[in-house]
Amino acid sequence: MKLNKLLYLLLVSVFVSCGTSSVIVNLQRPADISVPQSVQKVVVVNRSVAGKGNMVDNIVEGIFSGEGIGADKKGSEYCVMGLSQMLANSERYDLRGGGDLTLKGTGTSTFPELLDWKEVQSICDTYGADALIVLSTFDSDSRTFEGKKVVRTKTVKGAKIKEVKYPVTLIMEIESGWRIYDASSKKIVDVNKFTEVKEFVEWGDSYDDARSYLPSKRQALKSSGIFAGEQYGFRITPVWVRQNRLYFTGNSDELKLAKNYVKRGDWDKSIEIWKSATNHEDYKIARKAYFNLALASEIKGKLDTAIDYAEKAEQMGEKRATSYISTLKKRKKDEKRLQEQLNN
16 A cells, blocks of 8 residues: 655745744644554444344433433444544555445453454455454543633623623543454454543533533544544544644745745745855854754654654754754654555
8 A cells, every 4th residue: 555645735824923933734633543454444333333232221321320221322422433534534554345234242441352263254244344343332421510610701881890700510431342353364453442532612691501501422432432432543543634834934034035035935945045044154054943943844854864863952952942843853764664554
């Protein structure tokens, strides 16, 4: 599977402060774990739903927890949906099926017995897949609490009026357990359980007023379930993320001029100006030019050159360069892992 996209797509940010501006860099980060390259075509399976033997306990839990009967079943479907959407847009996998395959499980936070490998192979053969990604457990919990009221003073028609606001927070906690069955090697590639927490905060003129603005439990469950599925997606597939990068734009005509070319996307002209500024008689401007050249090199995909420029800026006393060097070195390691995961 080849990577045909540019690793760096840029948008100029509106952030400007203290002689600096920023750009938003869209870059691809590797998955948290590297799934074997033999696993390309996958089927997502929901096996967190209770079987007949667990149905009664599941209903009782729904009644006493206040989550509602069938809430976890619906939440697990949203969780599978979140992962499926990520895999459908992934360069790493070929998603087979729509994530609507359901197998009976425990319906609790306890992992069920391993699937029989004959059943795994049969499902894979049916979908033309290499592996099953199975949501094996799912559990949701919610709670609401009232925060401390806040008193603000605002001016209305010249008069100062005290305004009291009351916060209410709905917390959704999702626990999901996953297994990946590799049919060809008959091995469990990954088995893990995760807990994701999502908060919904609203303010009102009273606690009841604030509570009325909160999403319904079902809406919150949908949002949180999808979020939990997406988080597992981050674990197993490379994804595109946005990161902010600072560069220097003030204190000299050269830096200000280069900024205009950055805004137009003309990095070559900016590089030309910054290279000239590294010989500036003002030591501070020279080190800032080196720092900016490090950014431009990263934009161009030349990470080793970027590190060299950032280290020169650091040697000249640029404090921001220290953290940027760490970022670039991590990017270099991530780049290697990314190429391995995408089989480039």
